[in-house]
Amino acid sequence: MPSIYDAIKKDHDRHRELLNTIAETSGDSAERREAWDEFYYDVKSHAAAEEETFYSKLLQQTWGQDAARHSVHEHAEMDDILEELREMDLASSGWLTRFKTLKHDYEHHMDEEEQEVFERAKKVIGAEENDAFGEKFLKRKSQEAKLVEEKREDSLED
Numbered sequence: 585m586p587s588i589y590d591a592i593k594k595d596h597d598r599h600r601e602l603l604n605t606i607a608e609t610s611g612d613s614a615e616r617r618e619a620w621d622e623f624y625y626d627v628k629s630h631a632a633a634e635e636e637t638f639y640s641k642l643l644q645q646t647w648g649q650d651a652a653r654h655s656v657h658e659h660a661e662m663d664d665i666l667e668e669l670r671e672m673d674l675a676s677s678g679w680l681t682r683f684k685t686l687k688h689d690y691e692h693h694m695d696e697e698e699q700e701v702f703e704r705a706k707k708v709i710g711a712e713e714n715d716a717f718g719e720k721f722l723k724r725k726s727q728e729a730k731l732v733e734e735k736r737e738d739s740l741e742d
Contacts, residue, residue, distance in 0.1 A: 587714035588638060589702055591721050595630045596694040599623065603687045612674040620674065624666055627690075628732045631659045633725035637717060638705065645708050651701050658693045662686060 586594065602623040609616035635656055642648035665686045672679040709717050 585715045586718045586722075588709060588717035588721055589705075589714065591718045592630075592634065592638065593698060595626065595725075596698065599627060599630075599694065600691065602626075603690065606683065607687060610675075616674055620669075624670060625729060625732055627666065628663070629725045629728035631663065632728040632731075633721050635659065636728075637720045637724050638709075641708055641717070642701075642705055648704055648708055651704050655693070655697060655701060658689070662690055662693065665689070 602619045605619040606616055606623065609619065639652040639656055642652040665682060669679060669682055669686065672682065
């Protein structure tokens with residue numbers, strides 16, 4: 585079982601690959617559509633699982649609350665952009681412009697998590713809990729993957 589940090593980092597590495605694939609493709613090509621769909625669903629389930637397992641633990645410590653709140657806020661901002669992009673034509677120049685914003689923001693977010701948040705988190709989630717939290721994260725992510733459409737429909741009704 586991977587540690588919580590390895591599990592999150594593995595997702596981030598795949599997300600970076602997908603972002604680059606999407607950026608390097610053009611129009612509404614099959615390659616772009618496939619990369620976009622994988623990215624969309626994986627990021628949605630990743631973020632929800634991260635908030636429910638990883639960030640919920642950080643929120644228990646006063647000094648971890650600001651970092652956790654900041655990251656959760658970034659998740660919400662990126663979720664809004666993901667939904668905008670999902671409704672747009674992949675071949676439009678507007679889509680690509682908005683995607684570039686998402687790519688920049690998400691790469692910054694991943695770097696910040698890996699370089700700053702992980703260090704804070706290691707004071708809360710010690711080595712003895714790494715694997716258990718990794719397992720919780722992966723289990724929750726799997727559950728969240730099945731809920732992406734349901735949550736999307738609920739939020740559209742709001």
